[in-house]
Amino acid sequence: MQIHISEADGTPFYQQVVNQVKFLVASGRLEEGDQLPPVRRLAEQLLVNPNTVARAYRELESEGVVVSRRGAGVFVSDVGSPLSRKEKTRILHERIDALLTESSQLGVGVDSLLKLIEQRSQTFDSPRGEKS
Amino acid sequence: MSESAVEIKGVSRSFGKTIALDEVDLSVSKGSVVGLVGENGAGKTTLLKHVLGLFKARTGTVRVFGKDPVADPESVLGEIGYLSEVRDLPDWMKIGELMSYTKAFFPSWDDAFAEELREMFELSPDQKVKTLSRGQRARAGLIAAIAHRPQLLVLDEPSSGLDPVVRRDILAAVIRTVADEGRTVLFSSHLLDEVQRVSDHVAMLHLGKMLLSSPMDDVLTSHHRLTVRFEQPLDSPLKIDGVLRCEGEGREWTVLCNGDRASVEHCIAQLSGELVDRAAPTLDEIFVARMND
Amino acid sequence: MTGPIKALSWEFVRRLSLTVPLIISILVLGPLSVEGLFWMAALPMGEVGITALSWHCLYLALGFILMATSLVEAYKGSYQRMFAFPVSNSFIASWMMVSAILAVVGQELLIHCLYRFTLSDWSMRAIFGDDHSLIGPCQPVFAMAISTLMAMYWCLRKFSFRKLFVCGVLVNCLGFWIGSHYYRSGFLAEARSWSTFTLLDATVCTAVIVTSWFVTWRGVARERCGDNVEHSFEKRVEVVTNWINTIIFPDGLRTHKSPEAAIAWNQWRHCGRGSALASGFGFGTLLAIMLFSSFGSRRDPEGVVVILLLIPSIVGFLTGSILGILAPPGSRERITMFLATSPLSDKRLARGLLWNAWWATLIAWGLVIIFGLLALDAAIVRVGGSSLQVQIDQLTRTSHHSLGVMILPLALLASGVLAWMLTATFVVLHWTGNHLLPLFAIVGVLAVVMGLSLLSFFIDKETIILLREGAMIAGAAVIVAGSLLGFWTAFQRKMIEPGSAALLLSFWVAESLLCWFILPAQPIHRLFLIGILMLSVSPIAMAPLAISRNRHVV
Numbered sequence: 001m002q003i004h005i006s007e008a009d010g011t012p013f014y015q016q017v018v019n020q021v022k023f024l025v026a027s028g029r030l031e032e033g034d035q036l037p038p039v040r041r042l043a044e045q046l047l048v049n050p051n052t053v054a055r056a057y058r059e060l061e062s063e064g065v066v067v068s069r070r071g072a073g074v075f076v077s078d079v080g081s082p083l084s085r086k087e088k089t090r091i092l093h094e095r096i097d098a099l100l101t102e103s104s105q106l107g108v109g110v111d112s113l114l115k116l117i118e119q120r121s122q123t124f125d126s127p128r129g130e131k132s
Numbered sequence: 133m134s135e136s137a138v139e140i141k142g143v144s145r146s147f148g149k150t151i152a153l154d155e156v157d158l159s160v161s162k163g164s165v166v167g168l169v170g171e172n173g174a175g176k177t178t179l180l181k182h183v184l185g186l187f188k189a190r191t192g193t194v195r196v197f198g199k200d201p202v203a204d205p206e207s208v209l210g211e212i213g214y215l216s217e218v219r220d221l222p223d224w225m226k227i228g229e230l231m232s233y234t235k236a237f238f239p240s241w242d243d244a245f246a247e248e249l250r251e252m253f254e255l256s257p258d259q260k261v262k263t264l265s266r267g268q269r270a271r272a273g274l275i276a277a278i279a280h281r282p283q284l285l286v287l288d289e290p291s292s293g294l295d296p297v298v299r300r301d302i303l304a305a306v307i308r309t310v311a312d313e314g315r316t317v318l319f320s321s322h323l324l325d326e327v328q329r330v331s332d333h334v335a336m337l338h339l340g341k342m343l344l345s346s347p348m349d350d351v352l353t354s355h356h357r358l359t360v361r362f363e364q365p366l367d368s369p370l371k372i373d374g375v376l377r378c379e380g381e382g383r384e385w386t387v388l389c390n391g392d393r394a395s396v397e398h399c400i401a402q403l404s405g406e407l408v409d410r411a412a413p414t415l416d417e418i419f420v421a422r423m424n425d
Numbered sequence: 426m427t428g429p430i431k432a433l434s435w436e437f438v439r440r441l442s443l444t445v446p447l448i449i450s451i452l453v454l455g456p457l458s459v460e461g462l463f464w465m466a467a468l469p470m471g472e473v474g475i476t477a478l479s480w481h482c483l484y485l486a487l488g489f490i491l492m493a494t495s496l497v498e499a500y501k502g503s504y505q506r507m508f509a510f511p512v513s514n515s516f517i518a519s520w521m522m523v524s525a526i527l528a529v530v531g532q533e534l535l536i537h538c539l540y541r542f543t544l545s546d547w548s549m550r551a552i553f554g555d556d557h558s559l560i561g562p563c564q565p566v567f568a569m570a571i572s573t574l575m576a577m578y579w580c581l582r583k584f585s586f587r588k589l590f591v592c593g594v595l596v597n598c599l600g601f602w603i604g605s606h607y608y609r610s611g612f613l614a615e616a617r618s619w620s621t622f623t624l625l626d627a628t629v630c631t632a633v634i635v636t637s638w639f640v641t642w643r644g645v646a647r648e649r650c651g652d653n654v655e656h657s658f659e660k661r662v663e664v665v666t667n668w669i670n671t672i673i674f675p676d677g678l679r680t681h682k683s684p685e686a687a688i689a690w691n692q693w694r695h696c697g698r699g700s701a702l703a704s705g706f707g708f709g710t711l712l713a714i715m716l717f718s719s720f721g722s723r724r725d726p727e728g729v730v731v732i733l734l735l736i737p738s739i740v741g742f743l744t745g746s747i748l749g750i751l752a753p754p755g756s757r758e759r760i761t762m763f764l765a766t767s768p769l770s771d772k773r774l775a776r777g778l779l780w781n782a783w784w785a786t787l788i789a790w791g792l793v794i795i796f797g798l799l800a801l802d803a804a805i806v807r808v809g810g811s812s813l814q815v816q817i818d819q820l821t822r823t824s825h826h827s828l829g830v831m832i833l834p835l836a837l838l839a840s841g842v843l844a845w846m847l848t849a850t851f852v853v854l855h856w857t858g859n860h861l862l863p864l865f866a867i868v869g870v871l872a873v874v875m876g877l878s879l880l881s882f883f884i885d886k887e888t889i890i891l892l893r894e895g896a897m898i899a900g901a902a903v904i905v906a907g908s909l910l911g912f913w914t915a916f917q918r919k920m921i922e923p924g925s926a927a928l929l930l931s932f933w934v935a936e937s938l939l940c941w942f943i944l945p946a947q948p949i950h951r952l953f954l955i956g957i958l959m960l961s962v963s964p965i966a967m968a969p970l971a972i973s974r975n976r977h978v979v
Contacts, residue, residue: 010411012352040311047303048329049165050311105408132329186765187976202977209768220753220761222695232680236687237768 001037013048017056022065025076026087036066036074051089061095137162137284137316138183142192145178146342152178153387154340155192160318160333165310167331168320169419174337176320177216180288183318184214210238213282213309214272215302217289221261227272228257231279237282246279253301267298276277278305285309291326299326303379306330328352328415336422343422348415355418358387359409361398372399377421388413388421429512430520436503437524444495445532450867452488452536455739456544457874484553485563486711488536492529492573508649518642522634525575526568533564543875562622566603567636569630573599576637577859579644583652602629652850684769688777691764692748693784700747701785705792706738712736712793713800730836733797737840740789741847746863748782748848751975759858760975771976772920775968778856779849786848790841835943842936842961849964856968858975873900894949901956908963911970920969929962936961 001024024030036042037090039057043050057074060066068074103113138160139183145153152175160166170176181187182194185201185208194201201208221230227250235241250257254270255264264272270290278285285306291299303326309315321327325335335345344351355376362383369378370387372397377388385405387395397407413421500521507517528638537559540549553559577592606619681687715732751760758765767774854863873896881889912930915921937955944951 007414009324043307188979206770220763236681237684
């Protein structure tokens with residue numbers, strides 16, 4: 001499981017861990033029943049306080065993304081697909097919000113933005129479309 | 133109280149005319165990582181020396197695990213692992229000798245752990261401390277500081293002047309120490325990104341005064357960085373309550389504020405400023421703002 | 426060129442500002458304490474027959490050795506920076522050589538002036554001989570010696586055994602040349618002082634100095650471009666010391682028995698064994714030379730006693746001064762963090778440190794005594810049995826020696842106690858963290874002795890004797906009262922067990938009884954000695970207090 005955190009991100013570390021685990025689940029890189037690394041190992045890997053990782057795991061557990069089985073560790077829960085759809089929307093919402101803020105500051109309207117998105121996706125399609 | 137590992141109350145100290153510590157209070161609860169930050173000469177080392185019992189508190193009290201470090205160095209220092217930038221390991225000692233020497237003082241010394249660390253750090257028992265590079269020296273000091281699995285790890289600017297690999301080793305040791313149930317870390321550092329990463333409580337010293345001492349999350353969430361654009365160019369920085377630092381020129385300014393964000397934003401709106409960006413600042417930015425405030 | 430000279434001279438003076446006064450006080454204190462010893466043992470000054478020559482050689486040599494060591498340290502600290510200055514190699518070589526010569530010669534002249542000022546004429550004669558030739562050919566000879574030493578240092582920075590051999594041969598030749606001036610009628614005959622400095626002598630000295638300058642210059646040039654590093658002396662020496670360590674000295678990889686043992690081991694390896702061996706061998710050789718060369722003159726036994734007491738005291742003083750320093754000189758710490766953060770109570774830390782001081786003193790003293798006994802043995806063989814019989818008879822018959830032959834074993838015992846007493850006292854004074862304290866102690870004693878001898882010019886004899894006795898009683902009272910206070914404080918702060926305190930005090934009582942009933946001195950002198958003897962036990966009680974003061978800065 002590869003997670004990268006950065007202090008310049010502007011969100012708290014535990015939130016970054018939560019978001020990235022959710023992203024990994026949503027993108028299918030973590031599948032139902034996969035085990036997350038123990039708190040201590042992940043903390044050493046990320047060089048953050050173990051409490052931060054523990055808090056992130058608690059958060060994930062309360063949201064139902066993972067379940068912790070006593071003595072065995074923390075596993076991705078089996079509610080996989082509906083959550084991942086919700087999560088995908090959430091992640092995209094974040095990006096779209098950022099895009100909208102920037103375009104309004106640049107003085108570009110929503111209509112022109114939609115056009116731009118269509119144009120870009122056409123140029124993107126040929127090499128990328130085959131892959132996915 | 134059994135809950136706090138270190139309890140400092142009202143400690144003051146001055147050297148001649150310079151005031152190193154001024155009525156400093158600090159409470160380190162068990163199992164936490166406390167980052168002590170401050171400029172050079174803010175009194176961090178002096179404070180840590182009080183914890184180690186190398187300074188006797190002239191006013192106020194210092195308690196480590198409920199004991200006085202001056203009156204009872206044997207049991208207090210026995211629970212502490214200490215590493216500093218200037219931890220003066222004897223030049224002539226070999227690594228192996230250093231390990232068996234340190235072992236003599238700690239009944240809880242873990243030979244297997246020490247050996248594991250030594251191999252991880254690629255130090256040979258026959259190497260003399262004199263021949264080690266700065267990073268290797270820090271690693272040797274680290275072995276001596278943590279191989280007895282101390283209840284409290286005290287680090288005085290452990291990573292200044294070291295390369296990123298050694299810094300990582302030291303941070304990993306800090307994390308390993310707290311990951312073991314109930315162990316505590318108190319460390320001072322200039323590298324605020326490190327502090328932000330590993331500590332869950334931050335204490336900021338400035339000219340001997342404790343400027344701030346609160347949980348890391350509170351510190352980070354109670355500060356905001358706003359980027360503001362005004363209609364008319366501003367001649368001088370904003371002077372609003374809660375604004376710690378205001379930087380910029382002309383129409384665009386970056387404001388770092390503390391506490392009630394809404395009231396600051398309201399004031400800015402009244403000055404016909406438009407909020408362009410809002411983000412959480414890093415500890416580094418908060419530190420600089422606080423020091424210049 | 427005046428810029429660099431000014432800057433370098435300033436640094437040079439600053440670096441030596443502490444050591445030179447110390448050396449001078451040691452050298453001045455020596456003859457004064459000899460005077461004091463004579464005076465306390467009520468020996469008639471004028472009649473003592475230690476040959477004058479050995480004393481003046483001793484003083485000049487001691488001064489030279491101390492000065493040369495501190496010079497090596499001073500240059501070691503500064504030459505790396507000197508190399509970064511925009512000055513030529515020849516400038517560096519010349520500057521070092523000139524400053525060293527000036528320092529050595531100046532120090533000797535200064536000490537001579539101080540002697541003239543403090544010592545009375547008769548003790549000058551008794552200690553340094555009739556013509557007390559402290560001034561004369563010695564100065565050019567020592568200038569030559571210091572430049573040879575410097576040349577050797579720089580030559581051997583790029584070490585090879587061939588060079589060492591050549592240096593050894595050359596030094597021996599020079600030694601022979603110097604010796605031939607003293608033993609003009611053969612080395613077995615009695616030595617005479619060297620008073621006339623011929624043109625030939627001047628030529629030899631100049632030639633040696635010039636050659637030394639040349640060698641130094643080459644060495645500096647090599648060092649400056651980093652050519653010496655691989656062949657450094659330290660590396661070669663390290664191979665040898667490592668080998669010795671594996672054979673003789675305790676292995677640091679073993680498990681230490683206790684934290685105190687670990688502390689003692691650390692200190693022993695750090696400075697204990699070095700100072701013990703160096704002073705043991707150094708002063709042992711000195712004692713051997715002095716005993717061997719002076720034995721056979723008319724009133725030897727007194728001389729033997731004085732030397733037996735004096736040299737171990739110097740050994741004790743030096744050992745105490747070295748072992749008392751717990752932080753590297755020049756650092757701001759008074760005790761290294763490494764030691765201060767040892768998880769040990771002040772009492773146990775002090776105990777570990779005291780163990781080391783005890784062993785270092787014992788070994789140094791033991792070496793000195795072994796050397797002395799060997800030399801005495803050799804001297805007896807040389808002089809012959811019949812002469813020895815005469816000497817012993819003379820000794821037993823002398824009126825002020827009611828002790829008879831017993832004086833020799835007693836002196837041996839006293840020398841051991843004296844060595845330990847000085848070590849312990851100076852160690853503890855240094856351990857307080859205030860390095861001025863021992864200096865104050867020396868200067869204080871010196872001031873009292875000097876003041877009293879100066880006063881004797883103005884006041885009549887009875888009053889001066891009264892003053893002297895008053896000072897002695899007051900000094901003894903201060904020592905005893907201070908020590909008892911120390912015992913009490915240590916006891917109250919639980920730094921000494923009642924049992925140990927009682928044992929120490931009873932040891933002191935035993936010493937006092939021995940002193941009181943056996944020594945054939947005046948009661949006041951005996952009382953004074955009893956007071957001084959307190960210092961052989963009280964440092965043990967005071968050590969934890971000193972460590973505590975040093976470790977926990979108030």
